[in-house]
Amino acid sequence: MGSVLVSKVKPGDKLLxxxxxxxxNLLFNKGVVVTARELEILHAFxxxxxxxxxxxxxxxxxxxASAARSHAEEANKDKESEQAQNxxxxxxxxxxxxxxxxxxxxxxxxxxxxxxxxxxxxxEKLISNIGEYNVxxxxxxxxxxxxxxxHNSLLSALTSYLLAKWNGFQAKDWMQITLAGLxxxxxxxxxxxxxxxxxxxxxxxxxxEVRRHTVYGYQLLKxxxxxxxxxxLVSLQHHEREDGSGxxxxxxxxxxxxxxxxxxxxxxxxxxxxxxxxxxxxxPYLVLEQxxxxxxxxxxxxxxxxxxxxxxxxxxxxxxxxxxxxVGEIVFSDRDHPTRPWISSEGTIINLTTERQLYIEEVLxx
Numbered sequence: 218m219g220s221v222l223v224s225k226v227k228p229g230d231k232l233l234x235x236x237x238x239x240x241x242n243l244l245f246n247k248g249v250v251v252t253a254r255e256l257e258i259l260h261a262f263x264x265x266x267x268x269x270x271x272x273x274x275x276x277x278x279x280x281x282a283s284a285a286r287s288h289a290e291e292a293n294k295d296k297e298s299e300q301a302q303n304x305x306x307x308x309x310x311x312x313x314x315x316x317x318x319x320x321x322x323x324x325x326x327x328x329x330x331x332x333x334x335x336x337x338x339x340x341e342k343l344i345s346n347i348g349e350y351n352v353x354x355x356x357x358x359x360x361x362x363x364x365x366x367x368h369n370s371l372l373s374a375l376t377s378y379l380l381a382k383w384n385g386f387q388a389k390d391w392m393q394i395t396l397a398g399l400x401x402x403x404x405x406x407x408x409x410x411x412x413x414x415x416x417x418x419x420x421x422x423x424x425x426e427v428r429r430h431t432v433y434g435y436q437l438l439k440x441x442x443x444x445x446x447x448x449x450l451v452s453l454q455h456h457e458r459e460d461g462s463g464x465x466x467x468x469x470x471x472x473x474x475x476x477x478x479x480x481x482x483x484x485x486x487x488x489x490x491x492x493x494x495x496x497x498x499x500x501p502y503l504v505l506e507q508x509x510x511x512x513x514x515x516x517x518x519x520x521x522x523x524x525x526x527x528x529x530x531x532x533x534x535x536x537x538x539x540x541x542x543x544v545g546e547i548v549f550s551d552r553d554h555p556t557r558p559w560i561s562s563e564g565t566i567i568n569l570t571t572e573r574q575l576y577i578e579e580v581l582x583x
Contacts, residue, residue: 220268223259228252229272238262307349311357311371314339318367318399325437326406333396333443340374340395350375352486352528353501354535354580360492362414366405369487374399376483383527384479384520396444397451398480404434404452414493431456431465447476455480460514470517478517482508482524485516500540502556502577505529509556529555536582539567539575 377398434452454477457463545562557569
């Protein structure tokens, strides 16, 4: 690179400065890549020297840039690998399952058959680490605004699996219920994202469109041989309620499949404890209290009671923040009021059973 004799310039070299004739007129603009024709003109106008970047220099620079990119890419891969190694086995499998769920849901919109066996295989790997999953305290990190559907589906699957076990379902039902929890909202892929994320009240037409996700979901699942009939019905029935006040069919308790009763509880819990575009997450303890209220007429009371008892077990020693800002440790859980334990904070015992205006706002550590 630099000023060179025209006799040394070769085709492929690039002019780095404007070239003028001996009389001061512009001959070539900088940036021109020299060919045999430009060389002839330079010689014809008796130009002695030009400032060029040789083809060899450019190739070397490209190779250097390519090497730098490769080095950066390798560094990023090493960093990602290191980060992955620092994750718990559960979190690694959660992240892998989430990526598969995204792919499957997005492909479902284009009419591709659902690879349920692939989902099942990945869920089995995730569930093999279920001991690391705590319903009340697990919050996925780095949830993006447009990823709510995927996280809600995956967490509903995990919670449905636990609910099935806790409520005495046979082992052959556990995975079908887990798959039902994962796919219960898949019909939402056919609903406008603008409606699903709308921060203001929906119009009656928009509400009807959202409710159609139950029918859309059943249509997507009904011919899939890898799912039993109960798992397929969950997509249709997870918004039905015990007293017949739900949708889309308004059926009562005796016509709602047991799988759907399980997934309905998991769906409500996860929907309220996850951040949405238009609403912040609610305290898991408050959500459990709401679910407990809904058990009267809306949700299967036996399943709800078991869920609350199991989810709040063994929480002595858990560090929490209560709604007035104080931080403390759970020291006693009242069996009759499992969502309102006693908390020790700076030498004071706060009994949430009697101090009803307070509640656990956030679980900080277990």
